[in-house]
Amino acid sequence: MSxxxxxxxxxxxxxxxxxxxxxxxxxxxxxxxxxLAGAKxxxxxxxxxxxxxxxxxxxxxGGAGFPTGMKWTFVPPKEKRxxxxxxxxxxxxxxEPGTFKDRLLIETDPHQILEGMMLASFALEVKHAYVxxxxxxxxxxxxxxxxxxxxxxxxxxxxxxxxxxxxxxxTIHRGAGAYICGEETALIESIEGKRGHPRIKPPxxxxxxxxxxxxxxxxxxxxxxxxxxxxxxxxxxxxxGRNDRNTGPKLYCVSGHVEKPGVYEAPMGIxxxxxxxxxxxxxxxxxxKAVIPGGASAPMLTADEILEVPMDFDGVAAxxxxxxxxxxxxxxxxxxxxxxxxxxxxxxxHESCGQCTPCREGTPWLNKMLKxxxxxxxxxxxxxxxxxxxxxxxxxxxxxxxxxxxxxPVLSAVPKFRAEFEAYVARSKKPGFDEPAPSDITPKxxxxxxxxxxx
Amino acid sequence: MSGGAGTxxxxxxxxxxxxxxxxxxxxxxxxxxxxxxxxxxxxLTRYPTKQAALLPTLWIAQEEFGWISREAVDYVASLLDxxxxxxxxxxxxxxxxxxxxxxxxxIQVCTSISCHLAGAEKxxxxxxxxxxxxxxxxxxxxxxYTVIEVExxxxxxxAPAVMVNGDDYERITLENLDSFLEKLK
Ligand SMILES: Cc1cc2nc3c(=O)[nH]c(=O)nc-3n(C[C@H](O)[C@H](O)[C@H](O)COP(=O)(O)O)c2cc1C
Ligand code: SF4
Ligand code: FES
Numbered sequence: 269m270s271x272x273x274x275x276x277x278x279x280x281x282x283x284x285x286x287x288x289x290x291x292x293x294x295x296x297x298x299x300x301x302x303x304l305a306g307a308k309x310x311x312x313x314x315x316x317x318x319x320x321x322x323x324x325x326x327x328x329x330g331g332a333g334f335p336t337g338m339k340w341t342f343v344p345p346k347e348k349r350x351x352x353x354x355x356x357x358x359x360x361x362x363x364e365p366g367t368f369k370d371r372l373l374i375e376t377d378p379h380q381i382l383e384g385m386m387l388a389s390f391a392l393e394v395k396h397a398y399v400x401x402x403x404x405x406x407x408x409x410x411x412x413x414x415x416x417x418x419x420x421x422x423x424x425x426x427x428x429x430x431x432x433x434x435x436x437x438x439t440i441h442r443g444a445g446a447y448i449c450g451e452e453t454a455l456i457e458s459i460e461g462k463r464g465h466p467r468i469k470p471p472x473x474x475x476x477x478x479x480x481x482x483x484x485x486x487x488x489x490x491x492x493x494x495x496x497x498x499x500x501x502x503x504x505x506x507x508x509g510r511n512d513r514n515t516g517p518k519l520y521c522v523s524g525h526v527e528k529p530g531v532y533e534a535p536m537g538i539x540x541x542x543x544x545x546x547x548x549x550x551x552x553x554x555x556x557k558a559v560i561p562g563g564a565s566a567p568m569l570t571a572d573e574i575l576e577v578p579m580d581f582d583g584v585a586a587x588x589x590x591x592x593x594x595x596x597x598x599x600x601x602x603x604x605x606x607x608x609x610x611x612x613x614x615x616x617x618h619e620s621c622g623q624c625t626p627c628r629e630g631t632p633w634l635n636k637m638l639k640x641x642x643x644x645x646x647x648x649x650x651x652x653x654x655x656x657x658x659x660x661x662x663x664x665x666x667x668x669x670x671x672x673x674x675x676x677p678v679l680s681a682v683p684k685f686r687a688e689f690e691a692y693v694a695r696s697k698k699p700g701f702d703e704p705a706p707s708d709i710t711p712k713x714x715x716x717x718x719x720x721x722x723x
Numbered sequence: 724m725s726g727g728a729g730t731x732x733x734x735x736x737x738x739x740x741x742x743x744x745x746x747x748x749x750x751x752x753x754x755x756x757x758x759x760x761x762x763x764x765x766x767l768t769r770y771p772t773k774q775a776a777l778l779p780t781l782w783i784a785q786e787e788f789g790w791i792s793r794e795a796v797d798y799v800a801s802l803l804d805x806x807x808x809x810x811x812x813x814x815x816x817x818x819x820x821x822x823x824x825x826x827x828x829x830i831q832v833c834t835s836i837s838c839h840l841a842g843a844e845k846x847x848x849x850x851x852x853x854x855x856x857x858x859x860x861x862x863x864x865x866x867x868y869t870v871i872e873v874e875x876x877x878x879x880x881x882a883p884a885v886m887v888n889g890d891d892y893e894r895i896t897l898e899n900l901d902s903f904l905e906k907l908k
Contacts, residue, residue: 353771362877363874363875363877364875365835365836365837365874365875365879366835366836366837366875366879367875367877367879368877368878368879368880370877371877371878396771402877403782403817403819404819404873404876404877404886405877406889406890407889407890407891437769439769439770441778441779442778442779442782443778443817444778444781444782444817444818444819444820445817445818445819445820445873446816446817446818447874458778459775459778460772460774460775461772461774461775461776461777461778461803461805461813462774462777462813463812463813463816464816464817479771479772479775521879521880522880523837523840523879523880523882524836524837524840524879525840529837529879529880529881529882530880531880560836564835564836564875595879597836597837597840597879599840603840607839608836608839608840611834611835611836611839612836614834615835615836615874615875618874619874621816
């Protein structure tokens with residue numbers, strides 16, 4: 269592990285790392301210039317770039333781990349899409365609690381992201397690409413805007429780039445505070461100037477996305493990987509991962525109870541225990557209790573469950589959780605699990621977009637029950653009621669997978685740390701606490717929940 | 724719900740100054756400065772539809788006017804040929820558009836999971852207490868401070884994370900809260 273040379277963070281800590289000049293001095297934009305130079309002669313074609321990305325095995329770093337090259341091939345060919353433009357949207361909404369890798373890339377190496385976007389735009393025949401950056405990253409948006417201006421001035425963006433006949437514009441678009449806008453169809457609605465309500469799929473964005481045109485949404489880190497694949501080839505990229513399905517360099521966001529929280533780059537599939545060692549171990553030498561391996565949406569794992577897990581898409585999935593955004597939240601033995609779950613339930617209750625009844629009603633309800641448990645007003649039946657309510661919210665009942673994300677912490681932590689929840693209830697000050705839980709579900713709500721998303 | 728800067732609006736729902744679409748009035752018509760208008764015109768060239776410029780235009784409005792009033796909603800709507808009620812619907816969906824005036828320092832304390840593990844709730848409560856027992860989203864009498872609770876700021880390695888207006892502050896604890904607040908003055 270120690271001989272691993274960072275790829276995505278290679279320029280971290282360098283002086284003026286955001287400037288075009290230093291980026292170019294470090295070999296930046298070589299791939300973009302190479303592709304542009306070979307565009308007219310046909311030496312470089314969109315299909316060739318896509319094929320390289322496909323061959324690399326790159327899977328999306330935004331959360332779902334969808335194969336990037338394959339996603340690109342879902343865009344209808346010119347014959348089918350007619351005059352419609354194709355849009356590339358770089359997803360820089362990064363709002364999943366525990367995630368802070370894209371911010372680091374944006375704030376320290378913006379040209380790396382832009383070059384990835386340029387190459388992806390070439391592959392997809394995109395003429396205008398956008399970065400959707402979360403509203404809170406005020407400084408990040410300024411850095412990206414400065415980088416875009418530099419790229420235009422250097423003739424790397426604009427019309428007929430370096431005489432290639434290729435045109436490309438990039439616009440930085442700021443969100444305004446809404447976690448759900450990270451979901452790709454909500455992001456599309458938002459960039460169109462609307463409330464960020466996820467769309468029912470199909471149609472998938474690749475066929476009909478932003479402004480009804482074929483659209484590809486890719487995460488910041490995914491696009492950075494594209495640049496390196498074009499620099500060094502798919503075989504090099506593949507050789508970094510654990511196996512053919514989990515390839516390339518990976519950024520891990522480690523926070524919570526570790527000695528040195530931060531973004532760590534490692535080969536995809538590093539064992540959790542090795543990652544933990546990189547971060548200096550559990551804070552104060554305390555014992556590990558639980559870990560959220562992939563952001564607030566990912567099921568929690570106990571110390572025993574995670575220590576030997578390879579931190580990649582298939583490795584974490586095999587442990588019945590998900591790599592998600594690789595936001596690794598470490599919790600030591602002092603952690604009050606019911607309080608941690610209550611905290612996460614607050615997030616989801618706050619961020620539901622409100623379109624689907626199970627999600628809109630269920631998320632605040634879970635939060636309400638959890639709050640009364642940790643406030644010492646829970647009832648014995650509440651623990652099961654939590655599981656019951658959460659059990660009715662997921663599995664395709666809703667327009668987007670936010671609802672599945674919202675129940676994951678409850679459905680994983682309650683059974684795994686049940687004794688802690690029951691201990692709260694047993695200490696409950698509420699008179700009649702051992703009676704059956706009053707039905708929070710009025711008949712009307714129950715009916716609406718059963719109707720699911722169609723209500 | 725963790726309020727957001729708009730919390731007072733709900734409390735003022737019955738206020739006679741609220742417009743038909745629910746926004747608070749600032750009491751006078753508003754318009755962009757020439758520099759802001761120039762930025763607005765430039766925005767329009769970046770999108771295939773006028774409506775797509777709504778979020779960035781609201782950002783300009785917030786920079787120009789400090790918050791999004793009924794008059795600002797109507798003005799932005801007219802600039803983009805949209806219905807004011809639609810614009811207001813968008814404003815209320817996003818947490819960062821202020822629906823009431825906020826203090827000179829909008830202190831946004833993250834209380835999501837990583838910051839929670841570092842004791843963020845205590846920091847949030849203590850911060851409000853120190854600034855005059857401010858309620859969530861309430862602005863201090865001198866107009867200097869508004870304190871709100873926000874979700875993950877993507878600075879979880881620097882927990883508890885706080886943002887003041889657009890600036891990031893890291894590891895704000897009960898121990899260094901005083902010196903943090905001192906710096907804001
Ligand atoms: C509720 C929700 C929030 C999401 N937030 C983000 C986000 O902040 N950033 C991101 O890149 N992807 C996010 N995603 C995933 C996107 O929908 C999409 O899959 C991703 O941007 C695709 O990029 P990739 O293929 O490069 O991973 C989110 C998904 C959901 C359901
Ligand atoms: S599942 Fe929740 S967040 Fe997703 S569309 Fe439905 S209500 Fe909105
Ligand atoms: S949890 Fe507070 S910044 Fe992410």
